[in-house]
Amino acid sequence: MRFDVLTLFPEMFSGYVGQSLLRRAIDSGLVEVHIHNIRDWSPDKKHKKVDDRPYGGGPGMVLRVDCVVPCVEAVQAMTDQPGHLVMLTPQGRRLTQTVVRQLAGYPRLLLLCGRYEGFDERIRLLLAPDEISIGDYVLSGGETAAMVIMDAVSRLVPGVVGDPEGPQWDSFSEQMPGLEFAQYTRPREYRGLTVPSVLLSGDHARIAQWRQENSVERTRMRRADLFTPSGPPPTDSPPERQPPEQPGQATP
Numbered sequence: 199m200r201f202d203v204l205t206l207f208p209e210m211f212s213g214y215v216g217q218s219l220l221r222r223a224i225d226s227g228l229v230e231v232h233i234h235n236i237r238d239w240s241p242d243k244k245h246k247k248v249d250d251r252p253y254g255g256g257p258g259m260v261l262r263v264d265c266v267v268p269c270v271e272a273v274q275a276m277t278d279q280p281g282h283l284v285m286l287t288p289q290g291r292r293l294t295q296t297v298v299r300q301l302a303g304y305p306r307l308l309l310l311c312g313r314y315e316g317f318d319e320r321i322r323l324l325l326a327p328d329e330i331s332i333g334d335y336v337l338s339g340g341e342t343a344a345m346v347i348m349d350a351v352s353r354l355v356p357g358v359v360g361d362p363e364g365p366q367w368d369s370f371s372e373q374m375p376g377l378e379f380a381q382y383t384r385p386r387e388y389r390g391l392t393v394p395s396v397l398l399s400g401d402h403a404r405i406a407q408w409r410q411e412n413s414v415e416r417t418r419m420r421r422a423d424l425f426t427p428s429g430p431p432p433t434d435s436p437p438e439r440q441p442p443e444q445p446g447q448a449t450p
């Protein structure tokens with residue numbers, strides 16, 4: 199799996215990429231991370247400006263189409279295999295484990311991080327990205343959202359998580375569509391709280407049964423919405439790939 203991150207703040211990634219699971223995945227050749235500074239594609243060679251004031255007035259600055267589009271095109275051309283372009287935006291379809299699984303199916307992802315007031319609309323119109331939000335709140339930049347995606351997706355790359363069975367049984371996984379069952383480890387008793395005796399029984403069938411029931415009960419108590427008969431929300435569907443609309447055309 200190859201990630202190309204397009205950002206105005208490349209230095210934010212050094213700590214994250216240099217640590218833990220992702221570092222090990224990179225060292226073992228399972229994951230590649232390439233960070234690109236959008237400023238390098240600014241037509242303003244002197245000041246490397248990438249943003250400007252919004253037409254029509256209003257607060258803040260908007261990322262310019264003539265920086266971002268050439269940047270995405272140049273990064274796409276860096277390998278023979280164009281990547282799946284993800285635009286991080288609070289206006290995108292919401293990230294869920296189903297969406298994470300979809301993203302993990304691509305061998306290469308481009309993660310386009312916004313800043314300030316976001317992107318000039320023509321970037322979306324020209325590039326037709328898969329717009330993804332990590333939740334209904336507004337971050338100051340797409341970088342932390344890109345890290346969330348890299349983390350969740352790379353866990354699904356075979357070999358990245360030590361025990362290959364691990365991700366299969368996590369909450370929201372195909373095996374465990376609700377929440378994972380309660381977990382316990384040593385000591386057996388702490389401040390009067392004991393480990394359920396079935397987990398100490400060595401009877402694998404009974405343990406599996408207890409875990410299944412515990413998972414269902416926890417999901418019912420905490421996230422009953424996961425059991426809705428209508429299935430996952432419509433935001434779980436990948437977008438239809440449409441030819442770019444003409445700039446200036448009205449969009450929803």
Ligand SMILES: C[S@@+](CC[C@H](N)C(=O)[O-])C[C@H]1O[C@@H](n2cnc3c(N)ncnc32)[C@H](O)[C@@H]1O
Pocket residue numbers: 286287288289310311312313314315316317330331332333334335336337338339340341343
């Ligand atoms: C301050 S936000 C811009 C928000 C924009 N004015 C709006 O209301 O839709 C700046 C950037 O942070 C990123 N961002 C903010 N919230 C996000 C979220 N919930 N999910 C993914 N990216 C987010 C996006 O890349 C966005 O372009």
